Amino acid sequence: MAAPIGNVVIPGDSFSLMQLKTPDEHKKILLGPGLKEEDTEIKVLRPGILRYRKPGVYWVDCHHKRYVPSKGDSVVGIVNQKVGDMFRVDIGSSEQASLSYLSFEGATKRNRPDVKVGDIVYAKLLVANKDMEPEIVCIDSYGRSSGMGVVRNGGFLFHTSLNLARKLLNPQCVLLKSLGNRFQFEISVGVNGRVWVKAGNDIQTIALVNTVIASEFKDNDQIKEMCKRISKAVSRMEVD
Amino acid sequence: MRETPLSNCEREFILKNISQQRRLDGRNAYDYRDLRIAFGVSLGCCHVELGKTRVLAQVSCEVGEPKQTRPHDGVLYVNVELSPMACPSFEQGRQSEEGIELSRLMERCLKESRCLDMESLCIVSGEKAWHVRVDIHVLNHEGNILDCASIAAISALAHFRRPDVSVNGEEITIHTLEERNPVPLSLHHMPLLVSFTFFSQGKYMLVDPSSKEEKVMEGKMVVGMNKHRELCTLQVTGQMLLLKDQVLRCSSIALTKVTKITELIHQALDNDKQARSKGEKHGFAVLVSGDKVTANRLPKIEVNVEKFEDSDEMDEGQSCSDDADAQNGIEELEMQTEAAPRESAVEILTKGVGVIGEGGASTWLDIPQENTKQQAAKKRRYKSVAMEEGIGS
């Protein structure tokens, strides 16, 4: 029996290696969130839908609202505190993440980055361990910012479920593209369920926020339809 | 867990928009969010949704001794529970300052307004009286718990029935629900709390604040009132000064809100009563919505649509498996009844599903699909209309 790809799995379910499609002899199977290897078996840890992607990636897709940090995730955090040469940043996890002064592009001991409490940062998780405080950085391994750092100049931040954030970033989701065809805007989506949006004016920003939130339970066709309506409504309002 | 801090950009954006008479969810300054009142199967159980804020109130009673200072009265307890389920920053067990304020205000609203006839709760003077207890559980916190809780509490009290008691000389009999119909509590009036939040030195005022608006507010005034224009409580918190006519204006707004909400409560009570007497479905089942989060990740199941009337709704509703949405709320039900005849012209004959037979009078797979599709289309329409209205204001 093959593993029930696309079906619901429940914590405690287990599969053997034989049940999975092995991609090649050489390549290893990647177990994503919700799966764990235990005694030559794969155990399911979360309830959800088992997903598979070529070549040999398995994970469990489930509905989340609380973020659990994992290494390599890009998140939107709110600077909460300055402690010594560290910032304490709220990323929605059980513990606040630490962000060093030096992990900004071009920052040195003398040249400190201009970050205030309450600012928003777009950062990547460097350390994510269940026993340790998460650590985030705003530079890549070459020391470049590559899009990370403080997000400034107004805009609005709102919180969504983690699923919605992932849906927005999914290459198959048309929402951002179809909004991009109609509006001029900038968006920063963190996989921790925080989304920052800024558009030309406040009416558009509010409209975008509401569109993104409303898209959670819609499929691509519905989303396209909604975008059409929203852009009409907004242009009508801007005339008023 | 600590509370999520409010970022500077949120604060600035909200304040800027409030100063331009704009709210994030598209409401006007004096608008309430959608209010939905539902009663549970058990008596005295009420669930109130105000936007996404959800409160459950349950009334229970037991026989006990009356207080010595008031031997002819029953006792009313009010208990507000803020669990971490509502908001992760609420801690279990320990009452926060917010929690204490909330339960004090609720007590003042229900006890000191004397809406409940305490003397009718007395069985034998000085010895036996009913102890009525209102447990208010906050299920989700999206701002303005107070108003939501007061609506839930008073509706639950109005919905509650206590067992009948007969006193025969020395003998007291508490009749079971089968023996005698339970009796309602005697409510004199329905006090409701309406909170007003103030921004920029009291210059701007909003009704029914969302959780983010509550975070940036400068002060808050709570008006407790019933529909007879009787003020029950008034409380002002925060660092701001209010003008006299502002307070008066608040009270007049509160009156209109209270009359409207009281009407809604009565309507909900009536609906529940009718459903019960007719033996129809009642309880929380209506609240369940079948939203699907996996909408864009489920593979589309192509259905061979042979023949259908070309209407706008159908074009987008081709993926039937994704669209199963249960009806959501009263408005939507209305929508459905309105538009039903037009939709019934739509005919779908699925040829691809061979098991059922070739089109025609196939019964068990096609028809529900059609229904769900119609519902989904309607829901979508409703939602988008709501959204447009939302932004449009």
Next chain:
Amino acid sequence: MAAKQSAHLSKNVLQMKFMQRSVLRMEKEQNEEERQKIIDDEHWALDLQEYKTKESDFLENQSYTTCEELLFGRQSYQGFNPEIEKLMKVHSEEKEAQKSEQKEKEESVGDAEMAQRYSSLMGIIAKKFTKKRQRSEEKSNQNEDDEPSRKKFMKPSE
């Protein structure tokens, strides 16, 4: 024994200059004793074979980002933030390159495969250029060649 002796001598006596040598000796003895003790302790340890970690067939990664191949989270449209738009372009180009590379890998023929293919082809192509007569000659030659070889093979079995 030394320990017993030292128990009798007071601290003050031991600090005197003439006692320094015996103090050193005592210390040495004590160190020796301690070392002995450690060795003794070691004997208690089990003499296990070195633990071999079996190589797992799986890699674990708790991030949805890699599993679902999510896009980069910062995006800008219609030139709202040119910096971000430039980044988006770079990301999409990278992805495209990756994709095409993978596609090429799947479709192209590897060196080893090519060599094998050609080695088998060589004979066929060579045949094409030889004339029919030559081919038949070759055939007969081959047959001649074959026969002795067979004889050769049969020999040892006799």
